[in-house]
Each structure stands twice: as structure tokens, then as C-alpha cells.
Amino acid sequence: AKQFEVGSDIPGLPFRTKKSWAGNIEIPDTATVKNGSLNFWLWGKDAHEPGDDIIFWMNGGPGCSSLIGMAGETGPFIFGPDGPKPNPYSWTTAATMVYVSQPVGVSFTTGINNNTNEAQISEQLALWLWKFFYHFVELFDKNVYIVGESYMGRYAAWQFDAFHKNPAGDTPRMLKGGMLISPAFSDFTVQLDTATYDFAKKNQKVLNFTNQDLASVKNESDTCNLTNFIHDHLTYPPMGRLPTPDDQCYTFDTYMETAQEKNPNFNMYNIKQPKTDSDPNTQLVKFFNRTDVQDYIHAPRQHFELCKKVFNDDNQDSSEPPDRTPSFAHSNFARMIERSRKFIIMNGMQDGLVLTAGTELALQNLTWGGAQGFNLPPVFPMCDMEGNVRAYATDNERGLRFMVAPNAGHMVPADEPSLVLNVVLSMLGR
Numbered sequence: 001a002k003q004f005e006v007g008s009d010i011p012g013l014p015f016r017t018k019k020s021w022a023g024n025i026e027i028p029d030t031a032t033v034k035n036g037s038l039n040f041w042l043w044g045k046d047a048h049e050p051g052d053d054i055i056f057w058m059n060g061g062p063g064c065s066s067l068i069g070m071a072g073e074t075g076p077f078i079f080g081p082d083g084p085k086p087n088p089y090s091w092t093t094a095a096t097m098v099y100v101s102q103p104v105g106v107s108f109t110t111g112i113n114n115n116t117n118e119a120q121i122s123e124q125l126a127l128w129l130w131k132f133f134y135h136f137v138e139l140f141d142k143n144v145y146i147v148g149e150s151y152m153g154r155y156a157a158w159q160f161d162a163f164h165k166n167p168a169g170d171t172p173r174m175l176k177g178g179m180l181i182s183p184a185f186s187d188f189t190v191q192l193d194t195a196t197y198d199f200a201k202k203n204q205k206v207l208n209f210t211n212q213d214l215a216s217v218k219n220e221s222d223t224c225n226l227t228n229f230i231h232d233h234l235t236y237p238p239m240g241r242l243p244t245p246d247d248q249c250y251t252f253d254t255y256m257e258t259a260q261e262k263n264p265n266f267n268m269y270n271i272k273q274p275k276t277d278s279d280p281n282t283q284l285v286k287f288f289n290r291t292d293v294q295d296y297i298h299a300p301r302q303h304f305e306l307c308k309k310v311f312n313d314d315n316q317d318s319s320e321p322p323d324r325t326p327s328f329a330h331s332n333f334a335r336m337i338e339r340s341r342k343f344i345i346m347n348g349m350q351d352g353l354v355l356t357a358g359t360e361l362a363l364q365n366l367t368w369g370g371a372q373g374f375n376l377p378p379v380f381p382m383c384d385m386e387g388n389v390r391a392y393a394t395d396n397e398r399g400l401r402f403m404v405a406p407n408a409g410h411m412v413p414a415d416e417p418s419l420v421l422n423v424v425l426s427m428l429g430r
Helices: 067-074 118-135 152-165 188-202 211-223 229-233 251-262 280-288 291-296 332-338 356-364 417-427
Strands: 020-026 033-043 053-058 077-080 083-086 096-101 110-113 143-149 175-181 342-348 380-383 389-393 400-405
Touching: 020 118, 033 067, 033 118, 053 067, 067 077, 067 096, 067 280, 077 280, 083 280, 096 118, 118 152, 143 152, 152 175, 152 332, 175 417, 188 211, 188 229, 188 251, 188 356, 211 251, 229 356, 280 291, 342 356, 342 417, 356 400, 380 417, 389 417
Parallel strands: 053 096, 053 143, 143 175, 175 342, 342 400
Antiparallel strands: 020 033, 033 096, 033 110, 077 083, 380 389, 389 400
């Protein structure tokens, strides 16, 4: 692994870091990727003893770089409004962290990509993982956890499936569980449109919606009989399989377009935090576009973008949602949970993109471990590292917990860093 070593004096950072490892590792050719490689940045656990746990973090998109999650949320340094700073809540205090940018097409990856679905890109990740452990053989016997955000809700279930079909040595035995933050894992009508009107109504003042604006959202929702869908069908325990909602309306799109029109600085990732001129992501992009930084972290010299197209047909993923593939009774999403020692799903209530009530509805429609949904709602208090209640969770039911953070948006680790680090420690059994 010596060729991947990264020093402590990273250009553009006004402080030293500890040693890390970064670069590109090739993927064996598949039917849809040729001459491919994925980019990674590995940080060891902050302790004299390396520990037994390794977390592979991946962002969603589809097509977003995992360096966003590292340098914006969970890594040893993060970019804030005032520039980069050491992160006191770095996940490296809990485990060895590997930030993997995938699939081919994401910034700093290489290769010719003709991917159209999740099965293809997950097979490529499983093959890449074999190569990764070849270079980092000392990590081969660790407990592996898969963690990610947003569109990782689609990726993750297929990844777990691929790791079992194309195991990197003992990866299935090593794979202990994971966490999905603000995950889009279900049909968009179920997870977004059914929850849109209630969300807009509750947040009318924050969204700067007039009564007429709200009425336009309700009219679209009423047309497809979605306005009372959550009220009628979100119960604990669930009443049975959800009826299929009418998908011919554009309730979520109407809300989103109205919000963007009424608020020039509308931030769909956290509706209570308007966009500002000092957007940390702007600084992050400039940082990773520095050629001295690219050379220092062994990245290919490329124009770095937060997100890029990774699927053919204008970035359209042809896969069906994993909570109903191949069937509701035996889905990929359920198998991922059932193969885990512990799995956590987390949502922020200020997220204007992946709406919390829609996630709850989709989970109550999910069958795993021989039963459907949770018996009790998320009412158990969850504390941050300092002992303050910052979220509420379901009980651990058949290996799964669902957590809701009232003051967080889409990027829960950025909004509630102390809480999420504590949740990570609980996931690891500590």
C-alpha cells in the first residue's frame, strides 16, 4: 500500500493531518466498464490500536463524489463557511474510514462506462473490493460496515447482494451491517409525493408559501388522492400492504418548483438554512481542483465536480426500487437488513428532498425478518456525545432501527455531527 501513502502537509490546509492513503484502484473489465478504476481515500482510526471496524462511506447522486461526505460531513477535516478546519466529530474516532467514489464516471474515477442499472455497478464495486483488500491485506479480517447518504438508498441493497454473489474473499462474513442517511430507496410516489402536501403545509411559513401556493400543491395532490394518504395508511403497526398510489400527478415537483420560485436561496437539503455566498461546497470544489492537491492524494488530474452523470440515457437508472425487487415479500432491501448484525436508517425533518414521513411510510410497507414494518413509531430519545437528546428512534426490531432528527436536514452528519457520531458508535456495538 506504500504507493497510496498521503503525507501530513496537504496543500491548501492550514494545519497538518495524520498520514492517510489515497488513489485509484483498478476494476477488472466487465460487460459495461472497460479500463475502469475507482478512487478512494482511507483514514485509519484515531488510536494507537487500529480497532476491528472499517466503514466504507459512499455518497449518492447518482454520480456524486464521496469526497463530499469526507470533506463536508464526516472526515478528519471539513469545509465550513470560514474554510477548512479539523473535525472534532470525525468518524475516524470510531473506525477506519474508506471513502469510495463510485461508480465509474464520478470525479477522479477513470474508464469507459456504459452502465444502465444497479446490478452492473454493484458487481463492479464487489470486484473493486477484492483489489482493495489485495493492496490493504491488513484490513482483510475487519468488521465491514457500509454507510452512505441519499441515493445510496438505491445503491446499498444491490451492493450487499453483489458482495454475496461476488465475494471478495470473506466479505460476506466480514459484512456486519450499515447505515443509510436520508435514503431514497422506494418508489418516488410513495416516498415523496404522498408526503409532500403535509410537509408544505407544516412548513408554509419557512417556505414562504402563500395560501394560493399551498392550494396549488394541494390541488395536484388531491387529483391523485394523495392528500390524506399518509393520514390513512401510516400506522404502527402497519395495517397491511399499501395500496398502490396514483403516480400520474406532480405533487412533489409542484412544491419544489414553487419553493425555488419563491425563495432565490431555497436550500432543499435544509429548508431552514438558506443558501449563502460562502457555500462550503464551493470551497470544496476549488480545493479538489487544485493540481497540487490532486497530485498529493494520487488522484488523476481531472476537472473535479461534485456530481456527474454515471448512467446512460441521461443518467437514468433503469433498476426498480430495491424495496420491491424482486418482490415486496422478499426484497433486496430486506435481505440487506437480514444479512446485517445491525442496520440503521436516519432522516432529518428539515430535509426538503427526502421527506421523513415518506420514508416512514415506505418502511412500514417493508417486510423484513418475517414481518412487515415496525410495531412502534420513533419515540425513544437518542442523545449526542454530550448527552443531549437530539433525535428519536424506533426500538431495534429484527435488526433495524429508524431514527428521526428534528433539527437536521438531508446531510444529517453535517447538521448533527455529535449525534451521528454517537449513533455510529452504537452501530459498531460500542
